[in-house]
Amino acid sequence: MIFYDCPTAPSPRRARMFIAEKGLDIETRNISIADGEQMSPAFLKVNPRATVPVLITDKGTVLSENVAIATYIEAMHPEPPLLGRTADEKGLVAMWNAIAEAQGGMAVAEAFRNAHPAMKGRALPGPLDLPQIPELAERGRKRVAAFFDLLDARLSETPWLAGEAFSMADITAFVFTDFARVVKMRPAEDHAATQDWLERMRARPSAAL
Structure with missing residues (x-):
């Protein structure tokens, strides 16, 4: 997996905390919103919507919304449960x-x-x-x-x-x-x-x- 993060933005922080609560160590690439890196041609190839966070799954699926990222990670690593049990x-x-x-x-x-x-x-x-x-x-x-x-x-x-x-x-x-x-x-x-x-x-x- 590859995680595209931005240390200063709230939305990537949500995914970052979710990953940490799962005890996972995922390869991370930082995107500086302050420097406009989300608009760079290289990143737009990853996510044309120019937003972070983004998670690239082991199969190469691109997930660019927190709910999607959390759903995937919870399915792959169900413990501890962060999306509910019942x-x-x-x-x-x-x-x-x-x-x-x-x-x-x-x-x-x-x-x-x-x-x-x-x-x-x-x-x-x-x-x-x-x-x-x-x-x-x-x-x-x-x-x-x-x-x-x-x-x-x-x-x-x-x-x-x-x-x-x-x-x-x-x-x-x-x-x-x-x-x-x-x-x-x-x-x-x-x-x-x-x-x-x-x-x-x-x-x-x-x-x-």
């Missing part, structure tokens, strides 16, 4: 992972890409150059705040996002919660359940990657 657990992991992506990750991205000077003309990932829309940045910040409230409400009910066991959903929510620092947003200190969860997440060796 049908109900699998459903909850998929649901909360999707919620964390749509209501957390996309909100942070909306706020960041539509306001940060480094993202000028790059309001969306991928090969298209698109202008920033300041109104979307403000909307994104409101969505991030709403996600933090949702996260704390859920974690007040369960120790981990999808239930009793640590899962991919926790990785996704943690990475995007941490990345919210780029728009100067953090979960409130009085969100006790979230703060406890963050402490447990940061204690995991994969969180340092």
Whole structure:
């Protein structure tokens, strides 16, 4: 397998943490988004959508989405399970992972890409150059705040996002919660359940990657 990573971006970090939680050592090639390497002819041959992460499987299949990468790795290396064991657990992991992506990750991205000077003309990932829309940045910040409230409400009910066991959903929510620092947003200190969860997440060796 070959893993295409970018140490500074949140989406590859999700895959990097998933791989680490599985205890795997995969050949890694770093792609610098800051230097525009995702747009290089060499990388576009790997992934024409110009995004990371990418995993090339042992059979040469190109997987360029976190869910796809996680699904493949879980099938090849089922222990420890990160996508759930029972049908109900699998459903909850998929649901909360999707919620964390749509209501957390996309909100942070909306706020960041539509306001940060480094993202000028790059309001969306991928090969298209698109202008920033300041109104979307403000909307994104409101969505991030709403996600933090949702996260704390859920974690007040369960120790981990999808239930009793640590899962991919926790990785996704943690990475995007941490990345919210780029728009100067953090979960409130009085969100006790979230703060406890963050402490447990940061204690995991994969969180340092």
